[in-house]
Amino acid sequence: MKLPWGQNQYDMLTPRIPYLKKLPTVLWYDRNMYAVCVKYNSQKSLKKAAQILGYYFKRESRYDFAPYEIEYHDNNLQLVLFLKERYRHSYYVMGCLEFDYGQRYSDIPEGWMLSWAWLHPYIRGNGYMTALYPHLLERYKDFYFEFPLSKAMFHVARKCGSDSQKKLLEKC
Ligand SMILES: CC(C)(COP(=O)(O)OP(=O)(O)OC[C@H]1O[C@@H](n2cnc3c(N)ncnc32)[C@H](O)[C@@H]1OP(=O)(O)O)[C@@H](O)C(=O)NCCC(=O)NCCS
Numbered sequence: 001m002k003l004p005w006g007q008n009q010y011d012m013l014t015p016r017i018p019y020l021k022k023l024p025t026v027l028w029y030d031r032n033m034y035a036v037c038v039k040y041n042s043q044k045s046l047k048k049a050a051q052i053l054g055y056y057f058k059r060e061s062r063y064d065f066a067p068y069e070i071e072y073h074d075n076n077l078q079l080v081l082f083l084k085e086r087y088r089h090s091y092y093v094m095g096c097l098e099f100d101y102g103q104r105y106s107d108i109p110e111g112w113m114l115s116w117a118w119l120h121p122y123i124r125g126n127g128y129m130t131a132l133y134p135h136l137l138e139r140y141k142d143f144y145f146e147f148p149l150s151k152a153m154f155h156v157a158r159k160c161g162s163d164s165q166k167k168l169l170e171k172c
Contacts (some may be wrong), residue, residue, distance in 0.1 A: 012056060014120060015049035015093040016086075027080060027135040033094070033123075035132050037139070038079040044070070049093035050079050057096075057118035061150075067116045068098055076101040080136070082119065082128065095119035095128070099140050112140035117153060124152070133160035147172070 024046070025037040038046045047070045054068035068079070082095035097117040103110040114136075119128065133156060136143065142164045149157065149172075158169050 015052045016090050017045040028132050032085040034083045040073050050096045053096040094123050112143040115146045129156050
């Protein structure tokens, strides 16, 4: 998918999608910010926005490839999107996390894994990830991480993680 604006590393527009009468499963909300779970059969507008945030994640982390492409979204992949509602008119898509189900490595059991996470710089450091974390544990159990973790993600996971996640992080 081509970005609808320049390809400069620093170009960034917050994706905005039309108002949805029915949101996908809401994991957490606070005032007009919602964290919703996007599955393979969820609205395409949400997936398109996630793909754009994936490009931003790639640029910022200097990864070689975009972490999420709509056409590979199957039943073993779920996204958690942060949506900021704008007057029952539209939503800004402010952040995205991707969870994959399976057994990525032979030495870890089958289960969910957090593959990547990216929050818009304007909303970072406001405790959104910290607030969401217990709901992630409830839904994705003792999810594993795609390493390496950034310093901020490592900090959040060590602060909010399950016992087994904390043990895992001690080894890092
Ligand atoms: C990682 C990320 C998803 C966390 O979301 P967030 O909403 O900013 O997280 P919170 O505000 O709940 O908490 C951030 C915590 O990290 C800490 N932190 C931030 N930068 C840090 C750093 N460089 N080193 C150590 N801790 C750091 C903050 O102090 C805060 O901890 P505190 O609440 O105990 O003070 C977000 O910062 C982000 O998108 N970063 C860029 C992409 C990224 O790193 N993705 C993860 C890839 S593994």
